[in-house]
Amino acid sequence: MGGGKLHFRDFQTENFKHEAMKFIIKLIQKSIDKSNNNPPITYIMATGGGAHKFYNLMTKTFRKYKLPMKIIAKDEMECLIRGLDWLITKIPNEIFTYDLIADHTKFTDLQSESSIYPYLLVNIGSGVSMVKVTGPGEHERIGGSTLGGGTLWGLLSLLTDAKDYNEMLEMAQRGNNENIDLLVGDIYGTNYNKIGLKAHNIASSFAKVFKKLRFTNKKPEDIARSLLYSISNNIGQIAYLQALRFNLKRIYFGGSYISGHMQTIHTLSYAVNFWSKGDMQSYFLRHEGYLGSVGAFIMGPASNNSE
Ligand SMILES: Nc1ncnc2c1ncn2[C@@H]1O[C@H](COP(=O)(O)OP(=O)(O)OP(=O)(O)O)[C@@H](O)[C@H]1O
Numbered sequence: 001m002g003g004g005k006l007h008f009r010d011f012q013t014e015n016f017k018h019e020a021m022k023f024i025i026k027l028i029q030k031s032i033d034k035s036n037n038n039p040p041i042t043y044i045m046a047t048g049g050g051a052h053k054f055y056n057l058m059t060k061t062f063r064k065y066k067l068p069m070k071i072i073a074k075d076e077m078e079c080l081i082r083g084l085d086w087l088i089t090k091i092p093n094e095i096f097t098y099d100l101i102a103d104h105t106k107f108t109d110l111q112s113e114s115s116i117y118p119y120l121l122v123n124i125g126s127g128v129s130m131v132k133v134t135g136p137g138e139h140e141r142i143g144g145s146t147l148g149g150g151t152l153w154g155l156l157s158l159l160t161d162a163k164d165y166n167e168m169l170e171m172a173q174r175g176n177n178e179n180i181d182l183l184v185g186d187i188y189g190t191n192y193n194k195i196g197l198k199a200h201n202i203a204s205s206f207a208k209v210f211k212k213l214r215f216t217n218k219k220p221e222d223i224a225r226s227l228l229y230s231i232s233n234n235i236g237q238i239a240y241l242q243a244l245r246f247n248l249k250r251i252y253f254g255g256s257y258i259s260g261h262m263q264t265i266h267t268l269s270y271a272v273n274f275w276s277k278g279d280m281q282s283y284f285l286r287h288e289g290y291l292g293s294v295g296a297f298i299m300g301p302a303s304n305n306s307e
């Protein structure tokens with residue numbers, strides 16, 4: 001690539017027609033050379049469910065505005081790993097780990113393409129996809145979970161009055177899950193060392209709501225933290241099991257569920273480290289929510305495996 005700058009912008013899927021489409025049209029109109037009566041075809045690389053769901057809407061809208069755009073819909077999983085491979089190998093200060101002993105994040109060095117495989121990608125969007133990657137373009141979706149970002153967002157919309165996702169994450173940051181979760185110490189009165197559980201480990205998510213707080217006020221912050229822990233721990237454990245199935249030692253976590261939120265990053269890292277007894281390493285990305293769009297962009301219209 002000969003330089004340049006990538007710009008990222010998010011829209012809610014629900015607002016695709018009225019916000020995203022309007023934005024795209026404006027952007028194209030601004031960039032079209034008015035003196036050229038026959039502007040060349042410009043390709044729009046698209047991926048994810050939206051590339052299919054909104055294909056007709058996009059085509060019709062470009063026709064209506066007489067814009068010479070051609071949409072190329074690319075496979076979601078393919079784009080995710082193409083984007084991730086590119087970010088791992090080309091962008092400095094992109095990939096980081098969570099050092100559980102020092103309690104902070106640490107950037108990893110750029111890696112050469114020959115040394116990054118095999119790995120597991122765990123993409124946490126609305127739902128969760130787990131993709132085994134064994135070489136350039138060699139990948140297989142080996143699992144998934146319906147308990148993902150959409151679950152946190154949906155359940156916290158029911159359980160709290162948070163207005164948006166950021167507010168939910170801020171609530172989780174302030175909350176105390178010990179008021180909601182039943183801890184090992186609540187059951188044992190102490191650690192259960194024989195099976196590696198400390199008194200502060202969660203024994204049962206949300207169990208205290210019934211046991212102790214049924215008739216008292218539950219703080220939304222505590223609920224947010226408890227649910228964030230439940231979902232992140234669950235994903236971390238499934239990721240570990242999937243990695244174990246194929247002897248993968250490196251797990252990359254992507255998707256907007258993470259949104260750079262330290263509690264989430266810590267919990268995913270902790271779960272993988274706990275279950276693998278330190279044998280597997282979790283990796284995170286600065287641009288975790290854009291793997292698919294970066295991948296589609298990198299592939300470009302010339303590659304022959306569009307949908
Ligand atoms: N501003 C936001 N508003 C809503 N959700 C957000 C926001 N920021 C992050 N999220 C989280 O990101 C999730 C969606 O992630 P992402 O956009 O990566 O996936 P998606 O493409 O919608 O889903 P999938 O990968 O399942 O198709 C939401 O469910 C929520 O947990």
Ligand SMILES: CC(C)(CO)[C@@H](O)C(=O)NCCC(=O)O
Nearest residue numbers: 049126127128129143144145146
């Ligand atoms: C359906 C997709 C692939 C859309 O991105 C994602 O939301 C997902 O992986 N959901 C989990 C579906 C499952 O594996 O049960």
